[in-house]
Amino acid sequence: MKYQAKRKAIILLEDGTIFYGKAVGNAEGEASGEVCFNTGMTGYQEIFTDPSYYGQLMVTTNAHIGNYGTSKDENESNGAKIAGLICKNFSYVQTRPSADQTLQEFLNANKIFAISDVDTRALVTYIRENGAMNAIISTDVENIESLQNKLKKVPDMNGLELASKVSTKEAYYYGDQNSDLKIAALDVGIKTNILRHLAQRGAYIKVFPFDASYEDMKSWNPDGYFLSNGPGDPQPLENAISVTKQIIENDHPLFGICLGHQIIALANGIETYKMHHGHRGINHPVKNLITGKGEITSQNHGFSVDKAQTEAHSDVEVTHVCLNDQTLGGLAMKSKNVFSVQYHPEAGPGPHDASYLFDEFIDRIKKKQSA
Template sequence: MKYQVRKKAFLLLEDGTIFWGKIVGDSEGSSFGEVCFNTGMTGYQEIFTDPSYYGQLMVTTNAHIGNYGTYSDEVESEDIKIAGLICKNFSYNYSRPKSDLSLEEFLKQNNLLAISDVDTRALVSYIRDNGAMNGVISTELDNIDTLKKQLSEMPDMKGLELASKVSTKEPYFLGDENATYKVSALDIGIKKNILRNLTRRDCYVKVFPYNATYEEMTEWNPDGFFLSNGPGDPEPLESAISTAKKIIESGQPLFGICLGHQVIALANGVSTFKMHHGHRGINHPILNLETGKGEITSQNHGFAVDRDELEKNSELEITHVHLNDNTVAGLKMKNKPVFSVQYHPEASPGPHDADYLFDQFLENIKQHKSNS
């Protein structure tokens, strides 16, 4: 890249704290969102296009971002979903042979504001101590007071329904129509690699909008149901919770990931809560209580299922726990082919320790079909 003087920029948090940096490229303006951080050392392109991050300002803790460019096949949705990027060292040059764009060009195509040269170690420590909060990244150095006022009027993530912002508008099919199994998937922020994991296991998938009814999802006679990941608070998703209840009542196989996991808990009368600063990264340790084995997992969530309420529910059982804080990482129903996990077994890039969960879903489908 040809040397140029880069403009000063900053991150303003809702409590008034400011972290200074420099703008990436020649963008100008401001971008608002909840500030969160991801500890993954790779996979920034997948993070930026993950619908679960919709409307959030992403802090990347890895020191170098952009060093391997971007590749058109490595996206989790059709466009960038984060509201802005905050990083330490931004690489304008990249050295990966199969990349087709630099990260700078990729961000420019998607009109994303990004700032670098931020003390991300100090910023992440601040969030860990004080909790996730809203913020704004900006080049408007003379407009801080106005930005503070706008920031004070931003809604909190608690109570915010965002699935409708990222879900498909119309149903669509994916996979081989002659596949052995048919799966109805509720898109409340679905990632492409989830769908790839289902189609490579001989499933023909029909993906439905976030507000699809049980009746609509059963019309084509599926063998099983899937509830996807997604952004925002799960409690406002009344339609998805109602659909999940009816799937559960039907006795058909159901698998949920992340936001889908929380929806299944809510459908069983177990509440959720907003976490202090969430789990986001590709090295989170999980204990599988059924096997006694540890798993390294990819995670991205700011809400979790209430463990005390779950343990009191006679229909449910905890299957996985997060070893850092003992939060619920997986559950299953005792008398129904229904299970879910809080993390992302489809991780790409990331650990593949949890691949077996897709196979478990297929086993539930096979067993249900043989008993029907």
């Protein structure tokens, strides 16, 4: 690639702090959203296409991004969902035979603005110390006041409903239609790898839009119900919470991941809260309190369930704890066939330590079928 001077770019945080970088591809551009970081050393394509990151500016802590390109088979949704990308070293070439695009081509196709040559160690340290906050990235480096005015209009993640932005508009099916095991999934930002894991275990899944009613889901006569991961604050999702209450009242097998986990907590009257800077990476340690075993997990969440309220609830028990900060990692209801985890057992990217949870869900459904 012929060398050309890179266009200057900045990161302006809502507290007025500025970090400097260069525009990827020398393009003019601008993007805004909550700035967050992921500590994974690989899996950038899966991260960029994870619906849970909708509305967020992603900072990658791995020093080199783009070196293995992208492959359409590794998308976790129908396209990139991040608001923008911030990285240290951006690779314009890829060296993987199975890749079908360079990362630059992928970002261009998805209209994602990216900046590189950023001191990401300093930026991540700042977020860790001061908390996640809104930011704007731009090549309009001379007009700080104008950028500050634009930034003031970016909505706060606290109280923000985003599931409607990423959920399917129409119900669809995944897996073997001849299966005798049917799962109804409420899509509030579902990752494709979750569907893969369920289908690999013999399930036929019908994925419903975020605003589907309990009657809609029940009319398919599923054997179990699933609540997906997704972006934003769980508290505004009144329909999903109401649907979950009805699923619980009728004692159907129910499994929730990430945002789905938070919805199950809210359906039980347990509060959620916005974390200081969240958990995002593929090496987070979790302890299973039921088995006593440790798990290395993939995590991506900026909200969490109140652990003290969970411990005090008469019908809910804490099943998993995140060992880095002792926050709630999982829960189960004592009188109902319901359980959930805050992290991502399907990984993509990440370790497979927690994939047993899909087996547990299938086992719960089969026990209900044979009862």
